[in-house]
Amino acid sequence: MSYRDIYEGWKADPESFWMKAAEAIDWVKPPSRALWSDDAPLYEWFKDAQVNTCYNAVDRHVAAGNGDRVAIIYDSPITNQKSKTTFKELQIQVAALAGGLAAKGITAGDRVIIYMPMVPESLVAMLACTRIGAVHSVVFGGFAANELAVRIDDATPKAIIAGSCGVEPGRVVEYKPLLDGAIKIAEHKPEFTVIFQRTECKAELGPIDVEWHDLQAGTIPAKCVTVSGDHPAYILYTSGTTGAPKGVVRPTAGHLVALNWTMKNIYNVDPGDVFWAASDVGWVVGHSYICYAPLIHGNTTVVFEGKPVGTPDASTFWRVIAEHDVRSFFTAPTAFRAIKREDPTGNLIKNFDMSRLRALYLAGERADPDTIMWAQRVIGVPVYDHWWQTETGYTIAGNPAGIEKIPVKIGSPSVAMPGYDIQILNEEGDQIKAGELGAIAIKLPLPPGTLPTLWKAPKRFVSSYLTTFPGYYETGDAGMIDEDGYLYVMARTDDVINVAGHRLSTGAMEEVLAAHPEVAECAVIGVGDDLKGQLPMGFLCLNKGCTISEAEIVSDVVNLVREKIGPVAAFKLACVVNRLPKTRSGKILRSTMVSIADSKPFKAPATIDDPKILDEIKIALQNLGYAK
Ligand code: COA
Ligand code: AMP
Numbered sequence: 256m257s258y259r260d261i262y263e264g265w266k267a268d269p270e271s272f273w274m275k276a277a278e279a280i281d282w283v284k285p286p287s288r289a290l291w292s293d294d295a296p297l298y299e300w301f302k303d304a305q306v307n308t309c310y311n312a313v314d315r316h317v318a319a320g321n322g323d324r325v326a327i328i329y330d331s332p333i334t335n336q337k338s339k340t341t342f343k344e345l346q347i348q349v350a351a352l353a354g355g356l357a358a359k360g361i362t363a364g365d366r367v368i369i370y371m372p373m374v375p376e377s378l379v380a381m382l383a384c385t386r387i388g389a390v391h392s393v394v395f396g397g398f399a400a401n402e403l404a405v406r407i408d409d410a411t412p413k414a415i416i417a418g419s420c421g422v423e424p425g426r427v428v429e430y431k432p433l434l435d436g437a438i439k440i441a442e443h444k445p446e447f448t449v450i451f452q453r454t455e456c457k458a459e460l461g462p463i464d465v466e467w468h469d470l471q472a473g474t475i476p477a478k479c480v481t482v483s484g485d486h487p488a489y490i491l492y493t494s495g496t497t498g499a500p501k502g503v504v505r506p507t508a509g510h511l512v513a514l515n516w517t518m519k520n521i522y523n524v525d526p527g528d529v530f531w532a533a534s535d536v537g538w539v540v541g542h543s544y545i546c547y548a549p550l551i552h553g554n555t556t557v558v559f560e561g562k563p564v565g566t567p568d569a570s571t572f573w574r575v576i577a578e579h580d581v582r583s584f585f586t587a588p589t590a591f592r593a594i595k596r597e598d599p600t601g602n603l604i605k606n607f608d609m610s611r612l613r614a615l616y617l618a619g620e621r622a623d624p625d626t627i628m629w630a631q632r633v634i635g636v637p638v639y640d641h642w643w644q645t646e647t648g649y650t651i652a653g654n655p656a657g658i659e660k661i662p663v664k665i666g667s668p669s670v671a672m673p674g675y676d677i678q679i680l681n682e683e684g685d686q687i688k689a690g691e692l693g694a695i696a697i698k699l700p701l702p703p704g705t706l707p708t709l710w711k712a713p714k715r716f717v718s719s720y721l722t723t724f725p726g727y728y729e730t731g732d733a734g735m736i737d738e739d740g741y742l743y744v745m746a747r748t749d750d751v752i753n754v755a756g757h758r759l760s761t762g763a764m765e766e767v768l769a770a771h772p773e774v775a776e777c778a779v780i781g782v783g784d785d786l787k788g789q790l791p792m793g794f795l796c797l798n799k800g801c802t803i804s805e806a807e808i809v810s811d812v813v814n815l816v817r818e819k820i821g822p823v824a825a826f827k828l829a830c831v832v833n834r835l836p837k838t839r840s841g842k843i844l845r846s847t848m849v850s851i852a853d854s855k856p857f858k859a860p861a862t863i864d865d866p867k868i869l870d871e872i873k874i875a876l877q878n879l880g881y882a883k
Contacts, residue, residue, distance in 0.1 A: 258655045258659045277304075279515050286484060289301060297717075300702075301485075301509055307480060308547070309479055312550035316553050322342050324342055325555045327378060329374065329375045329557075332561040332566040350383075352471050353384075353387045353476075356384070356387060359470070360413070361384075361387060362389070365389045367412050367415070368416070370394045376467070377536045378545070381547075385507075392406060392491065393536055396428065396537060399820055401437070403434070404436075404440035409502055409711065411443045414446060415438075416448070416467075417451070419457060420453055422455055424565055424566060431450065431458035447463045448463055450464050484509070493644075494758050503646055505648060510703075513648070514648070521672070524549075529555045531579070533585070538756075540585070540619060557575065563594050564593045587756030588617050590756075592786050596786065616638075616653075617638060617640045623788075639653060640668040641654065646705060646706045646720070648706075651671070651697065651730075652677060653670075653672055654668075655670075664741050666743060674703070678696050679695060690735055690738065696728060698726065731748055754791065754824070768829075773801045775799075779792065780845050781849065791824060793830075795812065796831075812829050
């Protein structure tokens, strides 16, 4: 069947489509039907099913006789370590950790925060939670104590599982002081923490800390706890317009069905194939495609700890793909921009056998045509851009390579996947013509596995996503659909920016800047960057009579963002201006500032770290009367 047949088949009868996909999951009690719409515009899928996520990701493969198949390949060039874990070994480790958590009183529905680096134990921790029905919330290691504290207060976890450290180029990032700092700041206090000690740095344990192996030792291995289809598998916080992150809730049954469906139909892998997503478990890509989808589908997943360049050089990705027989590879365009910058001719790839790789998948930010064409030429496999969000958990628009390899149009993440009716709407909420720009919206209901609500914030869910365009989910992205049905995602309609594939809120950064005692007013915008796609840049208006030098204030705010949000914000650019462009009603004209920064000569600056660029932006603002 062609993509078109399958898509139209879904559209004609979505419930049958998803009930058929649900047959690939091992249910304790199968769903009696697919969709619950009595609460529309809030929808739920497979609500009355009884199931366990970990059983489907681990135990069922052992039960099917595939226990000796490799589940996880760990490859860490940054620490010089490699290992392989079979499904049987994974089952033992997960059941032991889950048994330890259960013995300490964790039961179904309790929240557990996971603050871990890219080691296989991160997956073990996630699976141990879902094994006993606990709801995990993974926090990315590049976030600082304050961001962790915000998530502790929102998720109110009974326990936190953390690594002793992460390893970044040239430095070991000790997690324990960040964890202790976060627990101190947070109003909610977890009952205990579990610390996974790494050889690179041993954490000193305090009264509420338990060592990972001590927790596992001597416990009764936990059995899989059956939960209902609508039970939250996890909460993942993501950036919104304001500083408060949104807790995206992932429902158990829909998550299993949809992710399993994507592995063959989108990523074109069969059980047993090696699949690699080079991201981090702290992001949605890591949840869906490092941990859950490959394991549920019976694939081998690669846990990679390192960077595409410099560990040891720009050939790391090629080495990992060749050495581990990776069949489908997924990462963010920024990683390829980094490789291209180091090895523009792509010469290093010649030392590796890439013949088994079928395709490269890019997501997380707009894939620029240069990068796509470079990757296609150097690797010699199709490059599929695909578009999705933390909220959906998997592809909204992509190339359904496992069904039919449709022609790639460079600059477009291709076409809507079954489950998604994508529409381009104008400000009045009317559908607009092919080729015209508008807000990208998805006709409700969203498909299984997508967010049914925000954690403890159902009203925010409705106001953030379902209110602007009644009957639709508002994606926050703008773009167009061409005559052939190909989507083009051009920009965000809100204040979210995308830095090296990481979704960040400029509002959150503005809150930090505004807290500086000498900052009277501020704005943060995203400016174009050749490597990271976008970088945040702050504009500061100082208090009258401020005696501190501009340079000192700029350095203060740069340090403050790193300390409060974390190094991942990559906030290194700020300048002092005498006023901010505003509308008559006093609203800051961020779009004007973005267009100043993006206009010539700033477009795609060679390196935004160059102080000259900052000066040029400032001069442009001065010419318009905004800067001193
Ligand atoms: N723990 C602690 N610090 C972290 C961290 C972690 N898990 N991850 C990143 N950081 C730090 C980095 O060390 C860096 O600190 P610095 O300012 O002291 O140099 C800062 O946060 C910014 O990190 P990053 O944006 O990753 O930049 P980078 O220069 O280290 O690497 C890339 C740039 C493009 C190579 C890298 O971002 C990359 O490989 N991205 C592609 C894959 C990906 O992660 N995609 C995400 C969604 S699919
Ligand atoms: P996140 O929730 O972190 O996955 O970020 C989702 C956002 O990243 C989307 O709403 C888009 O703004 C952007 N994004 C993700 N994938 C793509 C893509 N393929 N093309 C353009 N933008 C993308």
